[in-house]
Amino acid sequence: MAVKLTTPLSEKEVLKLRAGDIVYLSGVIYTARDLAHRKIIEEGAPFDPRGAVIYHCGPVVRKRENFEIVSAGPTTSARMNKYLDKILSIGIKGIIGKGGMNPEPFRKHKAVYFAFTGGAGSLAAKSIRRVVDVHWLEELGIPEAVWVFEVKDFPLIVGIDAFGDSLYSNRH
Amino acid sequence: MEDAIIEAIRLAVTKIPDDVVKSLQKAYEKENSPTARFNLENILNAIEIGEKEQIPVCQDTGTVTFFVEAGVRSPYLGVIKELITSALEKATREIPLRPNTVDVLTNKNIGNFPIIHWELVGGDKIKIAVLPKGGGSENCSALAMLTPAEGFEGVKQFVIERVKECGGKPCPPIILGIGIGGSSDLALKLAKKALLRPIGKRHQDEKIARFEEELLEEINSLKIGPMGMGGKTTALDVKVEVAPRHPASFPVGIVFQCWAHRKAFLEINKDGEVRIWQ
Numbered sequence: 317m318a319v320k321l322t323t324p325l326s327e328k329e330v331l332k333l334r335a336g337d338i339v340y341l342s343g344v345i346y347t348a349r350d351l352a353h354r355k356i357i358e359e360g361a362p363f364d365p366r367g368a369v370i371y372h373c374g375p376v377v378r379k380r381e382n383f384e385i386v387s388a389g390p391t392t393s394a395r396m397n398k399y400l401d402k403i404l405s406i407g408i409k410g411i412i413g414k415g416g417m418n419p420e421p422f423r424k425h426k427a428v429y430f431a432f433t434g435g436a437g438s439l440a441a442k443s444i445r446r447v448v449d450v451h452w453l454e455e456l457g458i459p460e461a462v463w464v465f466e467v468k469d470f471p472l473i474v475g476i477d478a479f480g481d482s483l484y485s486n487r488h
Numbered sequence: 489m490e491d492a493i494i495e496a497i498r499l500a501v502t503k504i505p506d507d508v509v510k511s512l513q514k515a516y517e518k519e520n521s522p523t524a525r526f527n528l529e530n531i532l533n534a535i536e537i538g539e540k541e542q543i544p545v546c547q548d549t550g551t552v553t554f555f556v557e558a559g560v561r562s563p564y565l566g567v568i569k570e571l572i573t574s575a576l577e578k579a580t581r582e583i584p585l586r587p588n589t590v591d592v593l594t595n596k597n598i599g600n601f602p603i604i605h606w607e608l609v610g611g612d613k614i615k616i617a618v619l620p621k622g623g624g625s626e627n628c629s630a631l632a633m634l635t636p637a638e639g640f641e642g643v644k645q646f647v648i649e650r651v652k653e654c655g656g657k658p659c660p661p662i663i664l665g666i667g668i669g670g671s672s673d674l675a676l677k678l679a680k681k682a683l684l685r686p687i688g689k690r691h692q693d694e695k696i697a698r699f700e701e702e703l704l705e706e707i708n709s710l711k712i713g714p715m716g717m718g719g720k721t722t723a724l725d726v727k728v729e730v731a732p733r734h735p736a737s738f739p740v741g742i743v744f745q746c747w748a749h750r751k752a753f754l755e756i757n758k759d760g761e762v763r764i765w766q
Contacts, residue, residue: 336523351595376547376586386584387547389534392624392657415624415656415716433527433715434624434659435748436534437547457597459586471530473523475717483523483717484656 320469324367325409330428333474335481339430340469344448345412347373347463349391351456353399356406362451362462365406369430372396372413374459376437383447385465389437390414393429401425416475416484423480431475431483443470489564492754492762493575493616497552498583500618500752501544504535505766507687508663508724508749515661515714515721524719531714531747546748548622549585552576553603555619555681559611564756568614569604576602588623605677612758617684618751625658625746631676634738640699643668643740644706650742651707651723656716659746661724663687664707667741670731675741682727683745691728700726714747724749 321329323343333339346363348356348370361368375388393413396403400417404425411417411427414434422429432440449464456462476482504512512535516528538545554572558565579585580600589601630650634642647666667678690697703726713719724747733739754764 338526374547374586376544376549376584378584387538387544387549387586389547391548392627394657395627414659431715431717433530433534434656435546435548435622435746436530438537438541438543438545439530439534440547441543442537457587457590459588459597471526473526473717485712485716485718 323369325369326367327409327426330409330426330478333428333477335474335477335483337474339472339474341369341430341472342468342470343466345369345371345465345467347371347375347461347465349374349460350395351460352452352462353396353403355452357399357402361406363464365408367407367409369410369412370403370408371465372411375463377458383450385441385444385447387437388441388444389435390432390440392434393417412472416482419476419480419482422476422478426478428474428478429476430472432470432472440470443467489756489760489762490571490575490578492756492764493572494579494582496616496618496752496754496764497576497579497620498542499764499766500620500750501549501583501585502542503539503766504545504748505751508747509535511687511724512661512747515724518720519714521713521719523717524714527714527717544583544585546622547586548624549588550620550622550750551588551603551626552600553605553619553621553680555605555617555684557607557609557615559613560608561612561758562614562756563758564614564760572602572604576600614756616754618753619680619683620750622659622746622748625662625744628654628658628744629676630742631672632740633672634740636735636738638738642738644703646740647703647742648706651712652710654744655712658744659748660712660716661714661721661747663724663745663749664703664726665743665745666726666728668728668730668739669733670739671734671737672739674731675739676743678729678731679741679743682729683743683749684751685727687725696728696730700728
């Protein structure tokens with residue numbers, strides 16, 4: 317099944333998705349990696365987390381008049397397993413990454429894991445319409461900052477659904 | 489000369505070498521699961537965009553590793569380290585690359601730090617292999633100090649276990665470098681260097697070549713598939729390099745490389761003329 321979704325995501329929309337579905341995602345998403353996860357948990361998110369979608373991504377950025385995203389594929393999500401339960405407990409409904417994660421917290425908090433192809437950063441950047449904002453850039457540096465992207469029809473696969481079903485056979 | 493090093497880095501991050509592309513295309517033709525095809529289609533599209541638009545194919549432009557074969561009579565021997573360092577700094581701004589180096593104590597991003605492996609050789613030329621390598625695949629590296637009794641069978645078990653454990657994390661289809669023998673440090677260095685051998689090119693020793701093929705077949709029978717979401721191709725190739733070992737030791741180093749196997753080579757002759765290729 318292929319569906320179009322716009323952020324923020326509602327629980328009702330999330331519960332309709334099944335592992336293996338193709339999703340074209342539009343709207344605003346937020347990048348976060350290791351250090352940003354720790355800061356979000358310790359200090360709170362610099363955005364409204366309710367229904368939000370987080371992207372495990374450290375982009376290549378060019379600064380001309382504004383910030384331009386050059387290449388922006390997903391990073392390995394399993395590194396963020398440690399933070400997953402807490403991150404989903406603040407209302408985040410979707411995570412985009414690669415390689416899969418621990419499925420249980422997605423079932424517990426009724427959230428969904430979207431996969432994009434790792435390494436395909438030049439292609440992912442095509443779905444990013446513009447950089448809306450950036451948080452913690454000075455402190456965390458380009459790869460680890462929280463970038464706010466507006467995306468249009470970002471093609472994703474549901475890797476883990478809200479029922480805990482996963483496309484990944486290996487343990488995480 | 490600094491410009492030539494920047495060009496080699498640019499070539500490496502924006503263009504996936506033909507041997508890799510061909511083997512990815514072959515993998516795409518073999519797959520029939522929709523998720524495997526989704527991933528391989530994205531991969532082939534990303535490669536095309538990178539080359540056409542001269543932008544990094546993968547946003548993780550990696551830790552940029554240089555293998556330098558330095559001819560002791562090259563007039564550039566004394567300046568090559570400074571040239572590599574400044575070229576990488578400029579490349580970070582110009583291409584651009586992602587600033588990918590973090591101070592271990594302060595967690596501050598400090599730009600890009602080159603890792604350089606030196607080998608002094610005879611002659612007056614300097615040959616440099618550029619290998620930008622991402623964190624996802626690098627995190628799967630492993631070292632085992634096996635006992636001589638475990639031998640090649642032990643190597644096989646260790647490799648298969650590690651590949652299973654890592655699943656989709658290193659961005660499969662992967663290329664696997666394996667170093668056997670030497671010492672702990674040399675085994676890992678050999679494993680990384682093994683990645684520079686072209687896809688499909690077997691080791692010159694027949695027994696090692698057969699071992700590479702066996703490993704490749706067994707890894708692909710695991711069905712981890714592109715991005716760990718199932719499929720026929722988990723590895724594009726396996727490369728094994730060996731060195732003599734201590735009678736009590738049997739070191740094995742494994743280095744994973746993602747499908748975005750970026751590499752470029754350059755050679756500087758005594759007159760400062762430069763040749764760049766992939």
